[in-house]
Amino acid sequence: MILPLDIILIVFTVICAIAAIQIKDLLSAVIILGAFSFFMCLLYAQMGAVDVAFTEACVGAGVGTVFFIAAVNKTKRRAKD
Amino acid sequence: MFEYIVSKFNYWAYICLMMIGLYAMIVKGNLVKKLIGMNIFQVSIILFYVSVGAKSGGATVPILTAEDIHHAHAHVLANPLQYMNPLPHVLMLTAIVVGIATTGVALAIIIMIYNRYKTLEEDEILVIRKESGV
Numbered sequence: 001m002i003l004p005l006d007i008i009l010i011v012f013t014v015i016c017a018i019a020a021i022q023i024k025d026l027l028s029a030v031i032i033l034g035a036f037s038f039f040m041c042l043l044y045a046q047m048g049a050v051d052v053a054f055t056e057a058c059v060g061a062g063v064g065t066v067f068f069i070a071a072v073n074k075t076k077r078r079a080k081d
Numbered sequence: 082m083f084e085y086i087v088s089k090f091n092y093w094a095y096i097c098l099m100m101i102g103l104y105a106m107i108v109k110g111n112l113v114k115k116l117i118g119m120n121i122f123q124v125s126i127i128l129f130y131v132s133v134g135a136k137s138g139g140a141t142v143p144i145l146t147a148e149d150i151h152h153a154h155a156h157v158l159a160n161p162l163q164y165m166n167p168l169p170h171v172l173m174l175t176a177i178v179v180g181i182a183t184t185g186v187a188l189a190i191i192i193m194i195y196n197r198y199k200t201l202e203e204d205e206i207l208v209i210r211k212e213s214g215v
Contacts, residue, residue: 021117
């Protein structure tokens with residue numbers, strides 16, 4: 001574990017989480033959620049959990065983002081809040 | 082005391098992320114935003130479990146290399162200080178897959194709600210339901 005890298009990654013994840021729930025454009029919010037998942041995957045790899053990291057990268061960030069984008073395309077893109 | 086608090090910074094991040102997800106699930110009116118909050122909540126719990134299993138000081142996953150097998154002092158391999166706990170990792174692999182399955186079901190329900198009410202905002206859906214007398 002490298003301490004400065006860990007702290008930078010954690011700050012980025014928190015920033016991405018806040019941005020994902022505050023942005024009114026749903027497609028942008030979903031893409032930022034994918035970036036959040038990738039930062040979290042880097043954090044797992046940093047802590048030595050390599051198996052969790054690559055499962056999060058392909059299932060959490062990849063398939064999850066595709067599901068979200070498909071659902072947003074079938075419904076409305078604008079959110080009120 | 083300050084050192085002790087800073088050394089547990091993963092847990093502070095886990096609490097922050099969990100509360101951000103809970104806030105999104107309760108306060109946001111849009112259904113997709115609620116689902117994004119649920120995703121953040123799940124990922125924060127996975128972060129907590131992986132942090133429990135992590136160990137500083139050069140510990141790795143328990144893998145035997147070819148050199149280790151032919152090592153004269155094989156008893157050093159039994160030293161548990163060199164290995165971190167793999168049990169939380171295995172549990173969290175299942176949790177990630179279950180999380181993506183629940184997200185898929187929730188998105189299917191959201192699409193059906195949109196087809197019926199033509200909106201994704203919670204307050205508008207409640208008004209339509211009250212007007213139609215359901």
